Structures are given as structure tokens and as C-alpha cells.
Amino acid sequence: MNRLTSRDILARLIAFPTVSRDSNLALIAFIRDYLATYGVESELFYNEEKTKASLFATIGPEDQGGIILSGHTDVVPVDGQQWTVPAFALTEQDGKLYGRGTADMKGFIACVLAAVPDLVQSSLRWPVHLAFSYDEEVGCLGVRPMLANLAQRDLAFKMCLIGEPTQLKPVLGHKGKLAMRCQVKGAACHSAYAPYGVNAIEYAAQLIGKLGEIAAERAQPQYHDSRFDPPFSTIQTGLIQGGRALNIVPEECEFDFEVRALPDFDAKTVAHTLQTYAEQELLPKMRAVQADTHIVLEELSAYPGLVTAKDSEVAALIASLCESEEFGTVAFGTEGGLFHQAGIPTVVCGPGSMDQGHKPDEFVSIEQLARCDQMLQRLIIYLTNPKTT
Ligand SMILES: [Zn+2]
Missing domain, CATH: 3.30.70.360 (Alpha-Beta Plaits)
Incomplete structure (x- = not known):
């Protein structure tokens, strides 16, 4: 398969209308197949009705816990909103990529997937885990069974990065x-x-x-x-x-x-x-x-709420990756509170802005997507550095 860019992948992800009330299985199958072409196996965690699933995959050493890159695959509805571009197809205009979920938060998932070919070719000191959930927008429901399952494994996950849109500034908390x-x-x-x-x-x-x-x-x-x-x-x-x-x-x-x-x-x-x-x-x-x-x-x-200390390892790492020490908090909730509650130090940092989330003509800028790609490349450099323990 020709290597896909984050933008190519985003176009694919946006075309799946994964509104929370509907199934996300077609999107999950796309991600699973994509990962499989790079030899990465996926585990799926279904809801009771088997209409939705979360996906978990590990790249790198499997006998230890590493960094979780987390995102939700569901989006909010477009009912009653006045869109001037198609909601479920990617449209580029003036350096911006439009479509439901571009900011919240398929843009981040696209960047993570675009980094997979490099991740699999690198000698990672600790693993990178991909954790993509469903039903985040309706109460952070889908991530819970996956987290419960992960908690039973003898892996001490080092940290979690939630790619909700923060304009790539590290966010350490929310209520x-x-x-x-x-x-x-x-x-x-x-x-x-x-x-x-x-x-x-x-x-x-x-x-x-x-x-x-x-x-x-x-x-x-x-x-x-x-x-x-x-x-x-x-x-x-x-x-x-x-x-x-x-x-x-x-x-x-x-x-x-x-x-x-x-x-x-x-x-x-x-x-x-x-x-x-x-x-x-x-x-x-x-x-x-x-x-x-x-x-x-x-x-x-x-x-639950999220609060991560400024002087924690995860805060220092993510700040260096996104090249911003403008630590902040956000008003919106994320799955970060649940990771935090599970004892996994968590930072929220992703491309795009929640100013565009949940609104008509939602977009992420091409510049933000490119910066997120760079952030993940820096993560790979960090994880392959012999000094990383
Ligand atoms: Zn979100």
C-alpha cells in the first residue's frame, strides 16, 4: 500500500459518519485493516449490542506499558446545523480542512495512523499503544470496558496522551x-x-x-x-x-x-x-x-476530572514534543479523567481548536495537522533514544 498522509487518512475517517448514536464498526474495520498492512494486530472491545467497538493496538515491546495515544472515533450530530460544505466528506479551503470530526477529534487519529509506518520501523524503547474509543460524546462510555480490561494486565502504562483539540498546547486538567x-x-x-x-x-x-x-x-x-x-x-x-x-x-x-x-x-x-x-x-x-x-x-x-502535575514526567515530555509550556486547563471534559483515575498520568494535547468542535463547518487547519505530525515524529525520536528508560 502506498503510504498515506495524515490528510489522506483524515479524508477517509471523515467519510465514516460515526455519530455517537450510530455504529462505528466500518471505521474501526478501516483502522484495523490499515494497521494489519503494517503487521500491527488490533484488539476490539465491543458494546453489548455489538454495534460499536473500541480498538487497542500495541507497537513496540509487548512486555511493558508505554505511552497510550488515545482518541474517540465518534462525533456529534449535524442535525439542525447549517453547513456550507458537506459534513461527511473532507473539503479543503484556504488552508483549512472541513468536515464533522476534523477537530474533534479524527485529525489526531489521522496523524497517529500516519505515523504508524515509522513507528513499526523504529526500535522503540517503550511501546506506543493506540486506544480509539466510541461513545465519548455521550458520557465517555466506550473507553470504560477497554480501560477495565487494560487494568487487568500486568503492564504499568507510563502515560497517556489524549489528542482532543487544544491547538497543540499541553492541557493538564479539566473538571x-x-x-x-x-x-x-x-x-x-x-x-x-x-x-x-x-x-x-x-x-x-x-x-x-x-x-x-x-x-x-x-x-x-x-x-x-x-x-x-x-x-x-x-x-x-x-x-x-x-x-x-x-x-x-x-x-x-x-x-x-x-x-x-x-x-x-x-x-x-x-x-x-x-x-x-x-x-x-x-x-x-x-x-x-x-x-x-x-x-x-x-x-x-x-x-471524573483530570489534574496532572506540572512537574510530572508526562507534562515535561508532552511539553517538549509540542514545543509549548503554556500549560492550561480546558472547560470541556475528556476521557483523560478516566485514565487519570486508572492511575495513568495523562495530558490532553491535540490539533485544532474546540472553538470549531460541535459546530457547523468544523475544521482543522493544515498547519495544525502538520504540527501534530511533527509532534509524533519527535515522540518517535524520543522513544528510540538510548537514553530513554
Ligand atoms: Zn472530543
């Missing part, structure tokens, strides 16, 4: 997120007899007020971490519904809230505090009126 749904079931009655009913909306309002109190507490200066913006954990309620008519005491109310937590704050403590408040303060009052009432909290999705 974690917990999304929750709260259902309040009260008791309906004619509004003229309101005290004989249990007003689900009013109890929901008290719960939301409690969340506000917890949020105000977390915003206290002693909890600040200036590496993040805002520098504290935040809580917000984003969706609520309840009630049928003004003259009926509402029986049901449901609201969704999220916690954006600093990496050292466990977002689940917010859910526990709310649960305790519900059980101790609200439910006794509700049940004094009507026994068959309840408050149920349900987790919708969660991923």
Missing part, C-alpha cells in the same frame, strides 16, 4: 461532571384544598434551593483552584417540568442538575447531601400528608 435527575412524587388535589395535597413543584423548589446553598458553599475562597475557570466547583439546574394546571396541586415534578467538579472534589457528595436533606427534612413532611410520596435521585452520566 469532572455529574449529571443527575431528581423526581418528586407528591399528591394531587384541588388547589382550593392545597394543604391536603403534596405539592411536588414546591418540594422540588426546596431541593433546588438546597443545591444553591451547596453551590454557594463550594464557591467559598478556601475551595478555589486558580487553574480552573471558574476556580471552584459549580452546580446548576438546567431542566424542570411539572404540573398540569394552576388549579391542581401538582403531583409530579422532575428536574435535571449537573455538578462541574474540581478534580479533587467528589461530585457525588452533592447527590448524597441532597438525598440526606430529602430524607431528613422533606419526606417526613410529605409523608405526614400522604404516605405514597417520594423523592428519587438518578444518575444520568458522570466522568
Whole structure:
């Protein structure tokens, strides 16, 4: 096979419409076949329905853990967006490559794959692992079974590079997120007899007020971490519904809230505090009126935060590879939190910008793609250096 450039590969990857709700198996088959032509074997980790898979492959010594190059293969939908170029075909215009996923984050995967011929020909001191997941955009789901499997191996993975778009600046952290749904079931009655009913909306309002109190507490200066913006954990309620008519005491109310937590704050403590408040303060009052009432909290999705020390080996290495010591944090979440939680030091650094991610006419510049190719070439030089241990 003629050697493909990162741009050639990106054109192939963009043509697979791997929106999270759909299968990514055709794309995974393309990557597996591509790797096979260089003698690299792939392991696939399927979802339960066998409609999607993550791919894991190792190049170099197999008896030790090396650097994981990680990316997600799914993209967000284009429904309702006004694209002026085709979303699932690569278009070049003014030094930019357009298409869904060019920035977030098939551009990085394309660069990694383009480096494979060089990787396989080099005497790597430690291995390079490719880890490509599915369902990142819907809660970092697909990477979890793969990580669970990797955790069982006797390989101490040295570090992980997540190629989410950061304009090739090393990102050392992001907040974690917990999304929750709260259902309040009260008791309906004619509004003229309101005290004989249990007003689900009013109890929901008290719960939301409690969340506000917890949020105000977390915003206290002693909890600040200036590496993040805002520098504290935040809580917000984003969706609520309840009630049928003004003259009926509402029986049901449901609201969704999220916690954006600093990496050292466990977002689940917010859910526990709310649960305790519900059980101790609200439910006794509700049940004094009507026994068959309840408050149920349900987790919708969660991923942990990421924080990597500036003076860590991975931070130093990635900074030298991308030639930037502008360490930062990002507002968006990544799979990095899960690698971090698994004890693998992680940095996020990839081509393109999240300013273009998830939007119509998403693009990555040819310059960013070329710089990412160079970053990976520097990685190969580092990994073949006899001084690398
Ligand atoms: Zn992404």
C-alpha cells in the first residue's frame, strides 16, 4: 500500500459518519485493516449490542506499558446545523480542512495512523499503544470496558496522551461532571384544598434551593483552584417540568442538575447531601400528608476530572514534543479523567481548536495537522533514544 498522509487518512475517517448514536464498526474495520498492512494486530472491545467497538493496538515491546495515544472515533450530530460544505466528506479551503470530526477529534487519529509506518520501523524503547474509543460524546462510555480490561494486565502504562483539540498546547486538567435527575412524587388535589395535597413543584423548589446553598458553599475562597475557570466547583439546574394546571396541586415534578467538579472534589457528595436533606427534612413532611410520596435521585452520566502535575514526567515530555509550556486547563471534559483515575498520568494535547468542535463547518487547519505530525515524529525520536528508560 502506498503510504498515506495524515490528510489522506483524515479524508477517509471523515467519510465514516460515526455519530455517537450510530455504529462505528466500518471505521474501526478501516483502522484495523490499515494497521494489519503494517503487521500491527488490533484488539476490539465491543458494546453489548455489538454495534460499536473500541480498538487497542500495541507497537513496540509487548512486555511493558508505554505511552497510550488515545482518541474517540465518534462525533456529534449535524442535525439542525447549517453547513456550507458537506459534513461527511473532507473539503479543503484556504488552508483549512472541513468536515464533522476534523477537530474533534479524527485529525489526531489521522496523524497517529500516519505515523504508524515509522513507528513499526523504529526500535522503540517503550511501546506506543493506540486506544480509539466510541461513545465519548455521550458520557465517555466506550473507553470504560477497554480501560477495565487494560487494568487487568500486568503492564504499568507510563502515560497517556489524549489528542482532543487544544491547538497543540499541553492541557493538564479539566473538571469532572455529574449529571443527575431528581423526581418528586407528591399528591394531587384541588388547589382550593392545597394543604391536603403534596405539592411536588414546591418540594422540588426546596431541593433546588438546597443545591444553591451547596453551590454557594463550594464557591467559598478556601475551595478555589486558580487553574480552573471558574476556580471552584459549580452546580446548576438546567431542566424542570411539572404540573398540569394552576388549579391542581401538582403531583409530579422532575428536574435535571449537573455538578462541574474540581478534580479533587467528589461530585457525588452533592447527590448524597441532597438525598440526606430529602430524607431528613422533606419526606417526613410529605409523608405526614400522604404516605405514597417520594423523592428519587438518578444518575444520568458522570466522568471524573483530570489534574496532572506540572512537574510530572508526562507534562515535561508532552511539553517538549509540542514545543509549548503554556500549560492550561480546558472547560470541556475528556476521557483523560478516566485514565487519570486508572492511575495513568495523562495530558490532553491535540490539533485544532474546540472553538470549531460541535459546530457547523468544523475544521482543522493544515498547519495544525502538520504540527501534530511533527509532534509524533519527535515522540518517535524520543522513544528510540538510548537514553530513554
Ligand atoms: Zn472530543
